[in-house]
Amino acid sequence: MNTIKTTCPYCGVGCGIEATIEDHATHRVCIKGDSKHPANFGRLCSKGATLGDTVSLENRLFYPSIQGKQVDWASALDHVAERFNNIIAQHGPEAVAFYVSGQLLTEDYYVANKLMKGFIGTANIDTNSRLCMSSAVVGYKRAFGADTVPCNYEDLELAELILLVGSNAAWCHPIAFQRIRKAKETNPHLKIVVIDPRSTASCDIADLHLPVKPGMDALLFNGILAYLAQNGRIDQTYIDTHTEGFEAALQEAVKTAGSIEQVAAGCGLPSEAVATLFDWFAGTEKTVTVYSQGINQSSSGSDKCNAIINCHLASGRIGKPGMGPFSFTGQPNAMGGREVGGLANTLAAHMDLENPEHVDRVGRFWGSDKVADKQGLKAVAMFDAIAAGQIKAVWIMATNPVVSMPDADKVKRALQQCELVVVSDCIANTDTAKLAHVLLPATGWSEKDGTVTNLERRISRQRPLFPASGEAKHDWWIISQVAQRMGFSDAFNYQSSADIFREHAALSAFENDDEHQLRDFNLSAFVHLDGQGYDALQPVQWPVTNEQTAGIARMFTDGQYYTSNRKARFIPITPRPPVNAPDSDYPFTLNTGRLRDQWHTMTRTSLAAKLNAHRPEPFVEINPADAERLGLSARSLAQIESRWGSMLARVDLNPGQQIGSLFVPMHWTEQLSSHGRMGAVVNPVVDPYSGQPESKQTPAKIYACPARWYATILSRRPLQIGGAEYQVSVRGDRYFRYELASTEPAKDWRAWSRALLADTRHIDDDNCWLEYSDQQAGYYRTAYLPDRELQACLFVGPDCELPEPGWLGSLFAKNELSRAERLSLLSGLPPKGEADIGRIVCSCFNVGEKTIRHAVQTQQLQSVADISACLSAGSGCGSCVAELKEFLPKPS
Structure with missing residues (x-):
């Protein structure tokens, strides 16, 4: 139980x-x-x-509030409904908007979309999934007539060639990557190609890495299409029987790609490497192309997707085991949002806003004559409209756009001047929640009850572990209650998430048969699912129909698509460079992405000490040659600027980073880092078809931040610290870690540290303090140990060479320090005979680099398997395997 x-x-x-x-x-x-x-x-x-x-209750939002004052649910819901109704009455439905999230469950998403598009009557509802996979939606719909992912995970294991394009799956989709790694170990014929400007952890299993020039992926795949035709490797029968538009697409590919040498020059690649890729693709029937944010997050992302799909259609490699174009989505329920029409340019159940038959069908099903019949504002345009005062009210659900949106400072300013900002979230303190007029407490992951759909179309149940915390409510309940108060009671009288799922299934099945235009998304098998059946629902891949109750693992096996003539469409692609190119003022290309151990804006992952250990601060990867030219040293502080904003980050020298390119992670917020918000720097240019921002290619510059002092603080209790331009806080195991740096003069460190770190009883009790000071050189170190238990320590220096907290952090687990430990404490190094694990490499088993290095040297370990057998490192999720290899002896 x-x-x-x-x-x-x-x-x-x-x-x-x-x-x-x-x-x-x-x-x-x-x-x-x-x-x-x-x-x-x-x-x-x-x-x-x-x-x-x-799943702790730390930083949870427990109660509704209006203008910072706690209120009851009835007051909050009445207020939101009344304000929305008044604004609609005065300015029309286009003056309101919802901004939702792939963190919502499908049932939440369905109700939000139904309210906005079906009853308020505008399509001004968009989702943070716009930022990660909307170009993939456009690519699939243009080619297949529907947003249909054709592949599944089994195809990765059956393939003999896998292209990972703009996908660092090793870090961003670790378990899918482990399936690929395992497949490569068991199938000696399987080749892996990574196409990515960066050398990432995914390159660990690559037979070929192509560090393509940023933005030039479409040229590369146009080259593949031309090569297939020129070398007689197309499937003409498949093309003639199941597709249309091939000649136009081929003509454009030949015209824009040219020879292998021309493709290589345009992509910044060696001709030999391009020739190898073309030869492998042409000669390997079982080919899967996995593509993710490196393709989608571009001003030409939709075209890149179709350039990939064109190659699979031309070779007939789709709908069969071990082959196909496979979009890897970012969020847990991005797919569920696509199913219910959570994007501003889609309707519901994979129907289209601008198709009058679809609008009429959904209106008859919902019993509404207000169904939106034109696209709403996509994410970037939505916040532009808020900034311009066109949108007067916005309801933000389960997302943090002040951090994650491009040109994030503009988003912040837009919300500050918006007439009504409603935020429903499970977290009390976020950069976005700070700007809300109304805060509504929603249930979190361990309390939510509903379904999600993964990137292979598999629907799974998300079941509650605990009752709702405080007065938190499910998102679908909150939305339904507001809808009822807005006058739409009959349509939103849901009693459970199972009620909503049944309606969602019924809409998918409504007029979805051979007599009408068949739609891909169909859950007719669940139309009469009762509560018990919903509770027991097992993972299943849609479509799940009365005829196919076990679902369908692979789409398009019969070569029939969802276009009007049932044929797939080739899309002619003209490769386009990024809209904003580097120039003399902003000479670098800034790339952004995820880390191995963090998620989105860290509201959840930052609570887990293990996840903060690997990369505890914002950083910028730069090629060592660029760093040397600019006078940037490892772990020093750098300022990154674009035309839209700036951020501060630690310098990380990485030869896998292309010269002229930078990379920063996306995760840090103002709650955790004073100037680490990546979104402030990213340009807001979008793909003209998908509206997806170009998050991978922002012109930027970088220069050293002239910090006069750096400091590290470890404290058993959380601290309120100010007065430093650079400040990062993360949770450790039984302690909090703070990294500081400033261009201001040094403080009176003795007085400052005692006021900050001690309780009032021991500020001036010298018996509780250890201290070292070299004022002339700029060094100061102190530790606060009442009753010989370490409560806090501070290390200050004129540069970034300060102790790693590995051994120091372990001292917080002790009730009393030994004399040897106290004597060694201010050195930051353990006493002789005690281990210092160093920087964490394996988060699963808390194994540090010094432990690994020592084991490799003393026990003569020769492989990752040896390291795993000795230390367990690498035997968990496997995401650290590439890093573990760096500790092994190099072949002579």
Whole structure:
């Protein structure tokens, strides 16, 4: 009874989880992978494995509030409904908007979309999934007539060639990547090609890495299409029978690509490497092309997707085992949002806003004559409209756009001047929640009840582990209550998430038969699903119909598509460079992306100490040659600027970074880092078809931040610190870590540290303090140890060479320090004979670089398998395997 099967709330892989509740009162829960779930078969990445550390009530939003004052639910809901109705009455429905999230469950998404598009009557509802996969939607719809992912995970294991294009799956989709790694180990014929400007952890298993010039992927795939035709490797029968538009697409590909040498020059690649790719693609029938944010997040992302799909259509490599164009989505329920029409340019159940028959059908099903019949504002345009005063009210659900949107400072200013900002979230303190007029507490992952769909179209249940915290409510309930108060009671009288799922299924099946235009998304098997059946729902891939109740693993097996003539469409692609190119003022190309152990804006992952250990601060990767030219040293502080904003980050020298390119992670917020918000720097240019921002190619400059002092603080209790331009705070195991730097003169460190770190009883008790000071050189170190228990320590220096907190952090687990430990404390190094694990490499088992290096040297370890056998490192999620290889002896 205490073990519940649910689904991971992180990436789009959709791993199954078994959660065993050990203590309801304290939310103590043991997390392990569900060995029977077909997405992961028991494996979890570092984030999924530490979910038990993130279900505490810390920083939870417990009560509704208006203008910062706690109110009851009735008052909050009445206020939101009245304000929305008044604004609509005065300015029309286009004056309001919803901005929602791939963190919502499908049932939440469905109700939000129904209210906005079906009853308010505008399509001004968009989602943060716009930022990650909307170009993939356009690509699929243009080619197939529907947003249909044709592949599944099994295809990765059956393939003999996998192209990872703009996808660092090793970090961003770790369990899917582990399936690829395993497939390569068992199939010697399988070749892996990574097409990515950066050398990432995914290159660890690559037979070929093509560091393509940023933005030139479409040229590369146009080259493949031309090569297939010129070398007689197209499937003419498939083209003639199942497609249209081939000649036009081929003509454009030949015209724009030219020879192998011309493609190589345009892509910044060696001709030999391009020739190898073309030869492998032409000669390998079982080819899967995996593409992700590196393709989608571009001003030409939709065209890049279709350039990839064109190659698969031309070779007939689709709808068959081990082949196909496979978009990897970012969020746990981005697919569910696509199903219900959560994007501003879609309707519901994979129907189209600008198709009058679809609008009429949805209107008859919902019983509404107000169904929106034109596209709403996509994310970037939506916040532009808020900034311009055209949108007077916005409801933001389960997302943090002040951090994650491009040109994020403009987004912040837009919300500051907006007439009504409503935020429903489970977290109390976010950069966006700070700007809300109305805060509505929503249930979190461990309390939510509904369904999600992963990136292979697999629907899984997300089941609650605990009752709702405080007065939190499910998102679908909050939306429904507002809808009822706006005058739409009959259409939103839901009693459970099962009610909504049945309606969602019924809409998908409504007039979806051979007599009408058949639609891909169909859940007719679930139209009469009762509550018990919903509770017991097993993972299944849609479509799930009365005729195919077990679902369908692979689409287009019969070569029939969802266009008017049932043929797939080739799209002629003219490769386009990024809209904003580097210039003399902003000479670098800034790339952005995810880290291995963090998720989105860290509201959940930052609660898990293990996940903060690997990369605890914002950083900027730069090629060592660029760094040397600009006078940037490792771990020093750098300012990154664009025309839109700036950020501060630690310098990370990485030869895998192209000269002229930078990379920064996306995760840090003002709550955790004073100037680490990546979104402030990113340009807001979007793809003209998908509206997806160009987050991978922002012109930028970088220069050294002339910090006069750096400081590290470890404290058993959280601290309120000010007075430093650079300040980052992360959670450690039983302590909090703070990294500071400033261009201001040094402080009176003795007085400052005692006022900050001590309780009032011991500020001037010298027996509680250890201290070292070299004022002339700029060094100061102190530790606060009442009763010989370490409460806090401070290390200050004129440069960034300060102690790593590995051994120091371990001291917070002790009730009393030994004399040897106290004598060594201010050195930052353990006493002789005690281990210092160093910087964490393996988060799953908390294994540091010094431990690994020592084991490799003393036990003569020769492989990652040896390291795993000795230290367990690499035997969990496997995301650190590439990094572990760096510690092994180099071949002579």
